[in-house]
Amino acid sequence: MSTFKKIFAKIGQIGTTLMFPIAVLPVAAILLRIGADIPTDTAxxxxxxQIITQAGGVIFDNLYLLFxxxxxxxxxxxxxxxxxxxxLVAMFIVxxxxxxxxxxxxxxVNFGAIKEISKTGYQDKETKEILEKIDPRFINDYTEIPLPVKGFKELFGGKYNAVLGGNILTAIIVGAFVAWIYNKFNDVELPKVLGFFSGRRLIPxxxxxxxxxxxxxxSIIFPWxxxxIWQLSISLSRATQPGAEMTxxxxxxxxxxxxxxGFLNRLLIPFGLHHITNNIFWFQLGEFTTENGETINGDIHxxxxxxxKDNPGGLFQAGFFPMMMFGLPALVGAFVFTAENKEQKRRVIALFGSAALVSFISGITEPIEFAFxxxxxxxxxxxxxxxxxxAFITGVFGIQLGFGFSAGFMDFAISITKSxxxxxxxxxxxxxxxxxxxxWIIPIGLLTGAAYFFIGTFLIKQLNLNTPGRGEGKIKEDTTTHENKEIISQSKDVMSPKAQKIVKAFGGWDNIVDYANCATRLRYKVKDGSKVNQEALKSAGAxxxxxxxxxxxxxIFGVEAEILNNEIVKNINKEI
Known part of the structure; x- marks a missing residue:
């Protein structure tokens, strides 16, 4: 494998590992939304x-540790x-x-007299009091006076530690390095006098x-x-700050x-690299102040x-709702409409009807996207x-909506009150x-659905595409529903036929080196790629x-990916 492919594969693996910390965000988001709507007029x-808000807030405040x-x-x-x-230990130290x-x-390091620096860099109370003594103008509008700034500590002000120490980018780098250390040295044997630290105990x-x-x-590289990132955040905050009068x-x-x-996000999905841009927009860029004066970053948070008041959040989330709730489900309708015969139409509905519903309700889109x-x-x-x-049209309207999981109906309903x-x-x-x-998301979404359906239908027919139900995309066996039921009904000690088919399609137990999954994919590493039967995987429901x-x-198996992977891992090397 070339060096480029190795690097590409490792970057793609980030999507799998990020599922662990990201999995807690929906619950944390719900707690924050519920907490925000609870009145505080009685003790x-x-x-x-406070209990509900803090329970959700502590997750977002410590995301870097979770990552x-x-x-x-x-x-x-x-x-x-x-x-x-x-x-965790390494992240604490760093x-x-x-x-x-x-x-x-x-x-x-002298950053010069920067007019806007004080707007975000001098928010702590002590600094403000000192500045007010130096110049009375600070009492009324201290943010408009150019100030000489020296060093990153003055530049970032009260959020200096959070910017340089507790951030997600650093957490990803530290976590990846620690994983490399574990993989490289977890079986090292030390001399007997240091025997206690041999093996896995050496890793911490x-x-x-x-x-x-x-x-x-x-510390030499990252401050720059x-x-x-800080300058981008300031620029985005200025560009996206709503205000009562929007120019x-x-x-x-x-x-x-x-x-x-939105365009780049969809282009990166086939490679599993969309998590990188998502983390930048959702957890790093932008900044705002909470009710208690704390500065927070990332569109979701x-x-x-x-x-x-003046909250700019939700700008980089709202644009996904029309596509996920209406666009892709409508494209499934185009698959049904263009299927070759009634039997294929029925099979397309049986296989992709649930995927369309999942996309609308929860915003999980990959099962549909990888079908074409x-x-x-x-x-x-x-x-x-x-x-x-x-997404651009949604932005023109100025709609602000957020989500804790994805841009589906559930998050739409929860976010309406905050919007x-x-x-x-x-x-x-x-x-x-x-x-x-x-x-307005609803009429925009209906327009999105119409565009997806008619454009999709036109292209499928004119280009004679092998989408589900057509040509090579014909669904040969209508077994998915039956096999899904078997997963549930089978004894815990017996692999379902679907799981067995998957293992065989990957070349059998001896060919599979590593078993991993994300929210919608089985991500398997094999010894010999030529033994992987892609058609057999699709026949098994991929x-x-x-x-x-x-x-x-x-x-890509959709929302059942984790269930399937757990079943397969639990039955490793059993006869199939």
Whole structure:
């Protein structure tokens, strides 16, 4: 395998490992939404509001720790707890040392007198009081006075430690390095005098040493990376800040960003790399202040935790609702409409009807997308373009909606109250108020669905595409429903026929090296890729199969991927 393919495969594996920390976000998001709607006019209701809000908020406040643990655990060959523990220890050390070392290294760097710096860099109370004594103008509007800024500590102000130490990008790097340490040294035997630290017990000790050395090198490089991210966050905050009166420039800028992001997001999905851009937009870029004065970053966290007044959150999430709730389900309708005969139409409905419903309700789209990705990459490109177009339209309307899991109906329903609160408390008026109403998602979605159906139908017929129910895309066996039931009804000690077919299609037990899954895919590494039978996998119910490299394959099974993988792992080496 070439070096490029190895790197590409490793980057793609991030999607699998991120499922561990991301899995807690939907529940945390629901808690934050419920907590935000609880009145605080009595002592009891105030207590309940704090309990529920804090229970959800602590997850988002410590996401970097969850990501470090998830990456360290998920990247190891054996999914061992020692790696997760070592990842947590290493992240604690790096988060503590990098701000200290960066402060020493760059304390004399002069950023000059920057007018806008004080807007985000001087929010702590002590600094503000000092500035007010120096110049009375600070009492009324201290944010508008250019100030000389020296060092990253002054630049980032009260959020210095969070920016340089407790961030998700650092957590991903630390977690990946700790996983590498575990995979490389977990079976090392030391001399008897140090025998206690042999094997897996050596990993936490090595993680500590690594974290200290890494912190020195990282403190030289990362502050400048953080500076770029910080500048992007400031730019996005200015460009997307709603305000009571939204200019045409702001409206077009935010819509363009959402449109381009939506387009790129869909293009990266076949390679499993969409998680990278998602993490940047959803957890890193942008900044806002909560009710208690805490600065938070990332579109998801800002929408859920930020106060409603002037909240810019939800801009990089709202644009996905039309495509996920209406567009792709309508494309399934096009598959049914263009199927060759009544029997194929029935089989398409049986196989993809549930996928369309899942896309509408929960926003899981891969089972549909991979059904036509390889039959027609051009149709998939049109899908990405349509996603970008309707995301842009949603941005033009100024709709703000968030999600904890994905852009399905459940998150849409939960987010409506916060979206309406942003409109009311920010003071939207006139056409801005009318257009920002989240219920516009429904007519925009219906238009999206119509575009997907008619454009999809036209392209399928004109290009004679082998989409489900046509040509090579004909569904040969209508067994998926039967096999799904067998998974549930079979004894725990017996593999279902579907799981057995999957193992055989991957070349059997002897050919499978690593068993992994994400929310919708089985991600299996094999010894000999030529033994993998992609048609057999599709016959077993896979919506599509991706060959990442000669030895790494992704089989898309939708929401049952984890259940199938758990069943297969539990029965490793049993006779099939």
């Amino acid at each position: 009891f209701s105030n207590l309940m509001q 470090a643990v998830g990456l360290a655990f998920g990247f190891t060959k054996e999914r061992r707890g020692e790696a997760a523990f070592a990842g 988060a503590a040392l990098v701000p200290i070392l960066s402060g020493v290294i760059y304390q004399d 000790a090595m993680a500590i040493v690594f974290a200290v050395i890494f912190s020195f090198a990282y 990376v953080a500076y770029v 045409a420039g702001v409206r077009f800028t935010r819509a363009s960003i959402m449109g381009v992001y 800002i929408f859920l935790s930020g106060k409603a 990705l390889y039959a027609s990459p051009f149709l998939y490109l049109i899908h990405a373009i349509l996603t970008g177009i309707f 309406l609160a942003i409109i009311k408390e920010t003071g939207f008026t006139g056409i801005t108020k009318v257009m920002a109403n989240p219920f 919506f599509g199969v991706i060959k990442i490299s000669d030895n790494l394959f992704h089989a």
